Amino acid sequence: MKIGLVGYGKMGKAIEEIALERGHEILFKSNSVFPLTVKDIDSVDVIIEFTKPDLALSHIQLTLQNKTPIVVGTTGWNEQLSEVEQMVQKFNGSLLYASNFSVGVNLFFELNRKLAQLLSSYSEYKPSIDEIHHTQKVDAPSGTAISLANDIIENNESYYSWVCAEGEEPHTANGQLGVVAHRIPDVPGTHTVAYSSLIDTISITHQAHNRRGFALGAVLSAEWIVNKKGIFTISDMLKEI
DSSP states (O other): OEEEEEOOSHHHHHHHHHHHHTTOEEEEEEOSSSOOOHHHHHTOSEEEEOOOHHHHHHHHHHHHHTTOOEEEOOOSOGGGHHHHHHHHHHTTOEEEEOSOOOHHHHHHHHHHHHHHHHHTTOTTSEEEEEEEEOTTOOSSSOHHHHHHHHHHHHHOTTOOEEEEEESSOOOOOTTEEEEEEEEOTTOOOEEEEEEEOSSOEEEEEEEOSSSHHHHHHHHHHHHHHTTOOEEEEHHHHHTTO
């Protein structure tokens, strides 16, 4: 399979390594110095995009217009999700996105939803989320933390929104879920969901040891989406493999 990489930072390099190990070709590596072009898009079977929130939408639009499937790992653009859905429908395109491509993290999401359901009737347990990422990550909280928070809200009627602070506990009103975002050099990513009461604390944690898990999930998603039409998440892919 011929792959184009849009974004060639640490994640892009990890994806390249996994893709080559799995027998694929990397035909181009686009970055701020070498922006994505229509010629690039036309040369590949699929594009994998890991850049910045303010760039993702234009990359998605250009790729969909040119009928090439795209896997999007950039987070922080979900407020434009309805616009992207309309693009996919308009151009009869193929797009798969995820807040986190790690298979382990997606299992962690399942545990988080189940724990939220189990504790929804126990108001004495107050949930919170703590996330740690490398200093190059520009969005805070992470897309993964947002997914965790939204899943808790969806499964616990006592909470209606989340609020985030960097490096310290945020001030929360009744019904708000607190998220703390830490930015530390050379950390692949750690997420902890904790439920604390006056008596005890229940917590679950996912800690990435390196970027290979995220890279593998992105490459598996690229393999899966070729010849499909529509907008998908990594959950759709994991159900079939």
